[in-house]
Amino acid sequence: METNNKRFDPEKIYDYMLQFRDVRAAGLLLFLVIVLLISWSGVKVIDTNYALQKQISRLEQQNQVQQLANTNTKLQNSYYESNQYLELSARQNFGLAAPGETMLIVPQNVALAHTVQLPNPEQDQVRQTQAKQPAYQRNFQAWMNFLFHRAATQD
Numbered sequence: 001m002e003t004n005n006k007r008f009d010p011e012k013i014y015d016y017m018l019q020f021r022d023v024r025a026a027g028l029l030l031f032l033v034i035v036l037l038i039s040w041s042g043v044k045v046i047d048t049n050y051a052l053q054k055q056i057s058r059l060e061q062q063n064q065v066q067q068l069a070n071t072n073t074k075l076q077n078s079y080y081e082s083n084q085y086l087e088l089s090a091r092q093n094f095g096l097a098a099p100g101e102t103m104l105i106v107p108q109n110v111a112l113a114h115t116v117q118l119p120n121p122e123q124d125q126v127r128q129t130q131a132k133q134p135a136y137q138r139n140f141q142a143w144m145n146f147l148f149h150r151a152a153t154q155d
Helices: 010-019 023-080 083-094 108-113 121-132 135-147
Strands: none
Touching: 023 083
8 A cells, every 4th residue: 555645654654663672773872862962061061161261351351451440540649649749739729839930820811811712623513514414404403493492503
């Protein structure tokens, strides 16, 4: 009796089952299972070691950053203990001068009258981006600024 579906032939399935009754086939199957379990365990160990190595590397980098911060703090402390810092601090905070120096006190409005206005890089960047925008976008932005009471940037 021949069937169209040969994959589910009961006689062949029975033949395969009889092969597993043999001690050698059962031993081979057991060996295969043990090899798969050992391989899986090895892969898990490798994955765990990789994760731990990444964690060690990250912690070593954090340690180096902290050591650099500590070194920076030590340098700052040594600067604060130096005579140069003490002299600058006395000049700025207490208005003191070294012996033989003459202090000139200039009023703030006089000092500010002779300063130069430095360009604001943020404002220059806004102007450049606005110059690149089409007219309808600049118009829309002007209306948004007007409606939301925002200060419009001057061109």
